[in-house]
Amino acid sequence: MALLEIVTYPNPVLETPGEPVTSFDEGLKRLIADMFETMDAASGVGLAAPQVGVSRRLFVMDCSGGRDPEQRVALINPEVLSVEGEQNGDEGCLSFPGVFFPVKRSLRAVVRAQNVEGETFELDGMDLTARCMLHETDHCDGIVFIDHTTVLKREMVKRKMRKLARMAKM
Numbered sequence: 001m002a003l004l005e006i007v008t009y010p011n012p013v014l015e016t017p018g019e020p021v022t023s024f025d026e027g028l029k030r031l032i033a034d035m036f037e038t039m040d041a042a043s044g045v046g047l048a049a050p051q052v053g054v055s056r057r058l059f060v061m062d063c064s065g066g067r068d069p070e071q072r073v074a075l076i077n078p079e080v081l082s083v084e085g086e087q088n089g090d091e092g093c094l095s096f097p098g099v100f101f102p103v104k105r106s107l108r109a110v111v112r113a114q115n116v117e118g119e120t121f122e123l124d125g126m127d128l129t130a131r132c133m134l135h136e137t138d139h140c141d142g143i144v145f146i147d148h149t150t151v152l153k154r155e156m157v158k159r160k161m162r163k164l165a166r167m168a169k170m
């Protein structure tokens, strides 16, 4: 396994819709194992392939933060089937280090996806699990969480991220 580099905004891969996954091979298994390791090392609860520079529709998630092996799951080609209710709470993203703000999401989400063997399954999640599945499915579609806030807040975050990117190059 290997740690992957997490790309940060404004890297264009984050705003590019990912390609559907069509081959469920050893390369995919390795990518998923590496994504889990990268997510754990960054203390994240979710990580999508575009965030490691791979423009594909898949993400890994563990909303228990490593405490419950059953919550450790990879969702490949995720599709949101239905949503219900509303929650409002602070959200962050590994591609926006240090940026947190309240984002309204559905309280419950049912997502259909494929597992690493290509088998279809459905995941019905509430609260943080719903929030995470919606945030990560957005990543697979080239949507970032600042797209869910006001224009003013979005511009503020964009300026901050561009400044950080410039400083990193110095």
Ligand code: NI
Binding pocket: 092, 093, 094, 095, 135, 139, 145
């Ligand atoms: Ni994110």
